[in-house]
Amino acid sequence: MITLEHYLMVSGMLFAIGFAGVMVRRNIIIILMALELMLNAANLSLVAFSRFHVNASGTPNYNAQIFVFFIITVAAAEVAVGLAIVVALFRLRQTTNVEDITALKF
Amino acid sequence: MMSPFLFWIFAILMLVFGAAVIINRNPVASALSLVVSFFGLAALFLSLDAYFIGVIQVLVYAGAIMVLFLFIIMLLDLRAEELRKINWIASAGGIAVALALMFQIFSVVEKFPAAKQSFPPLAKPAPDDVRQIGLLLFNNYTLPFQIIGIVILVATVGVIILSRRETR
Numbered sequence: 001m002i003t004l005e006h007y008l009m010v011s012g013m014l015f016a017i018g019f020a021g022v023m024v025r026r027n028i029i030i031i032l033m034a035l036e037l038m039l040n041a042a043n044l045s046l047v048a049f050s051r052f053h054v055n056a057s058g059t060p061n062y063n064a065q066i067f068v069f070f071i072i073t074v075a076a077a078e079v080a081v082g083l084a085i086v087v088a089l090f091r092l093r094q095t096t097n098v099e100d101i102t103a104l105k106f
Numbered sequence: 107m108m109s110p111f112l113f114w115i116f117a118i119l120m121l122v123f124g125a126a127v128i129i130n131r132n133p134v135a136s137a138l139s140l141v142v143s144f145f146g147l148a149a150l151f152l153s154l155d156a157y158f159i160g161v162i163q164v165l166v167y168a169g170a171i172m173v174l175f176l177f178i179i180m181l182l183d184l185r186a187e188e189l190r191k192i193n194w195i196a197s198a199g200g201i202a203v204a205l206a207l208m209f210q211i212f213s214v215v216e217k218f219p220a221a222k223q224s225f226p227p228l229a230k231p232a233p234d235d236v237r238q239i240g241l242l243l244f245n246n247y248t249l250p251f252q253i254i255g256i257v258i259l260v261a262t263v264g265v266i267i268l269s270r271r272e273t274r
Contacts, residue, residue: 003224004221004225005215005218005222006113008211010120012211012215014120016205017121017125017127017204018124019204020128021127021128023200023201024197024201027184029133029178030127032175033136033175036171037140040144047151050154050156054225057229058233059229059238062235062239065156072162072167073258076166079171080261083174083175084265084269087178096182096184
């Protein structure tokens with residue numbers, strides 16, 4: 001029997017994988033991919049809650065799915081801007097490694 | 107609802123390829139693992155009767171965003187980046203923090219009694235969720251929808267300005 005708990009656990013694991021990617025990897029493109037994993041973990045738990053909260057008329061709560069729709073849209077815009085910044089950075093420094101970009105480091 | 111067997115297949119597929127994204131040293135392999143992971147996630151969305159979100163997930167993530175990632179990776183030609191040494195102490199620290207976060211999430215979910223119940227059944231025949239989401243989007247969420255449109259427009263203009271070559 002699959003319950004809401006299983007979906008939340010899987011979502012938590014996916015979020016932890018994305019978080020580990022942001023903490024461990026030094027390539028900025030991989031860091032962006034790990035950010036996408038974290039956003040999708042949030043989407044999974046939102047959709048699971050939407051399916052869990054069934055209205056009196058027998059439909060899932062679609063407000064959460066609207067929220068997921070907005071998250072996906074913002075994620076697409078975020079990736080486009082992020083990759084444009086990566087390209088501009090690569091043009092300037094010839095690197096995508098975050099350890100080579102220390103101009104703002106205290 | 108999907109059978110438990112299929113749920114575990116797709117959940118494990120998603121998690122294994124999600125881990126492959128951060129383990130692979132070749133960015134192209136990472137990007138392709140991310141596509142497989144998102145397909146597994148789309149299957150989980152379908153198992154939750156969220157057909158519209160599942161289709162959008164495949165179209166936007168596996169279609170548009172991954173093509174963008176692969177395009178940038180191949181444009182920048184990142185082969186030299188693979189030869190760097192791994193800082194094992196920093197990696198172990200990062201993984202330990204992520205594991206701590208995961209067990210924190212697990213303990214919070216454990217303490218949530220409602221999550222132990224199974225999903226309530228939907229009305230028969232199954233509601234057409236594209237229509238419902240469309241009605242909700244254009245009735246209740248009109249202003250956020252337009253703001254999202256502005257966000258996309260601003261992102262487009264910003265990307266063009268960022269990737270323009272400097273002229274002095």
